[in-house]
Amino acid sequence: MxxxxxxxxxxxxxxxxxxxxxxxxxxxxxxxxxxxxxxxxxxxxxxIADLDDYPAGPRAREIADHLSDLEDREKDPRFAQAVLEESVEIIMESPFLLTETRFGHVGVNAGIDRSNVPDGDLLLLPxxxxxxxxxxxxxxxxxxxxxxxxxxxxxxxxxxxxxxxxxxxxxxxxxxxxxxxxxxxxxxxxxxxxxxxxxxxxxxxxxxxxxxxxxxxxxxxxxxxxxxxxxxxxxxxxxxxxxxxxxxxxxxxxxx
CATH class of the missing domain: 3.30.1330.100 (CofE-like)
Known part of the structure; x- marks a missing residue:
């Protein structure tokens, strides 16, 4: 091979x-x-998406605040909102977001990437x-x-x-x-x-x-x-x- x-x-x-x-x-x-x-x-x-496309709701703000306290650094609630919207289940909220995507894949942050995205803040999975x-x-x-x-x-x-x-x-x-x-x-x-x-x-x-x-x-x-x-x-x-x-x-x- x-x-x-x-x-x-x-x-x-x-x-x-x-x-x-x-x-x-x-x-x-x-x-x-x-x-x-x-x-x-x-x-x-x-x-490709921008963080501003995901105004944070109460659940996202709660998750971001909790993770910010755990890591002692600020977490953007808009990112948490994006993860929520790309997921059908949040399996774990702490010490990181482990989720199931709509097509069945389980991974951290619904597989959302923040690197190699020249025209936006976020790259979502297909x-x-x-x-x-x-x-x-x-x-x-x-x-x-x-x-x-x-x-x-x-x-x-x-x-x-x-x-x-x-x-x-x-x-x-x-x-x-x-x-x-x-x-x-x-x-x-x-x-x-x-x-x-x-x-x-x-x-x-x-x-x-x-x-x-x-x-x-x-x-x-x-x-x-x-x-x-x-x-x-x-x-x-x-x-x-x-x-x-x-x-x-x-x-x-x-x-x-």
């Missing part, structure tokens, strides 16, 4: 045809997987990233597209690439029923392929002002294992999220 970044993608602006920008710069094959950063998808779709992936895919020779983002994870330091939208391939492959090297049948292993490809692509794409927003994965083979479109965990089986729903911030020693 080979991964390479697509060079010389220009600054993307609302209304730009991302598929054309990609197609003009790389010769794609049908079995390639094209990983596109959500930042450029959002810019092309006009998901409204429906899998539909975005499908639109891009229809205009490319490649059959598979993943829209990627970066986010942190519980129990791990730092961020990694994840898939938030995809088209043309299953999200996961199911190893249950297969046997391991000792002949034992596997009963729980389901491999989230699109997240693994997104993480690999993020290593190639890079970060900061040297980052590139499009990476091609060439030579990936899904294999003949069963696949599914399951990606975001249902609440019934998401025990961590169930626990977080019942969690509230308790003052540590010295805070009371």
């Amino acid at each position: 080979e991964l390479f970044a697509v060079a010389d993608i220009p600054e993307v602006t609302p209304g730009d045809d991302l598929a054309s920008l990609i197609r003009e710069r790389v010769d794609l094959r049908p079995d390639d997987v094209v990983c596109v950063a959500s930042t450029v998808v959002s810019k092309a779709e006009g998901r 409204k429906r990233p899998s539909e975005s992936a499908a639109r891009i895919q229809t205009e490319l020779p490649a059959d598979q597209v993943i829209v990627t983002d970066t986010c942190g994870r519980p129990f791990r330091y730092g961020q990694r690439g994840v898939a938030i939208g995809w088209d043309g391939m299953p999200a996961s492959r199911d190893w249950r029923g297969q046997v391991d090297r000792d002949g034992r049948e596997m009963g729980v292993t389901v491999q989230n392929v699109i997240d693994e490809l997104a993480a690999a692509a993020n290593l190639v794409a890079g970060e900061g002002n040297g980052g590139t927003p499009v990476v091609v994965v060439r030579g990936f083979e899904f294999g003949d294992l069963p696949g599914s479109q399951n990606h975001f965990r249902d609440l019934d089986g998401d025990y961590v999220r169930q626990a977080l729903r019942g969690w509230s911030h308790s003052p540590t020693e010295g805070e009371a």
Whole structure:
């Protein structure tokens, strides 16, 4: 398998045809997987906003005041309002906002970015990233597209690439029923392929002002294992999220 970044993608602006920008710069094959950063998808779709677009309501002011006290620095209630409006659930309010977006992704601050936004204060995630992936895919020779983002994870330091939208391939492959090297049948292993490809692509794409927003994965083979479109965990089986729903911030020693 080979991964390479697509060079010389220009600054993307609302209304730009991302598929054309990609197609003009790389010769794609049908079995390639094209990983596109959500930042450029959002810019092309006009998901750029200003803080003044979000006059803060009482809940947003309450959240901002609480976080300001925790961090001992001022938090803008308009940003909290933007997070509220981009979310269907606030899973955690402290010590940061952990939310579920309208398309099912759970992340900090509804994935709203405040960097690399030359024409606004905020860059919102695409409204429906899998539909975005499908639109891009229809205009490319490649059959598979993943829209990627970066986010942190519980129990791990730092961020990694994840898939938030995809088209043309299953999200996961199911190893249950297969046997391991000792002949034992596997009963729980389901491999989230699109997240693994997104993480690999993020290593190639890079970060900061040297980052590139499009990476091609060439030579990936899904294999003949069963696949599914399951990606975001249902609440019934998401025990961590169930626990977080019942969690509230308790003052540590010295805070009371």
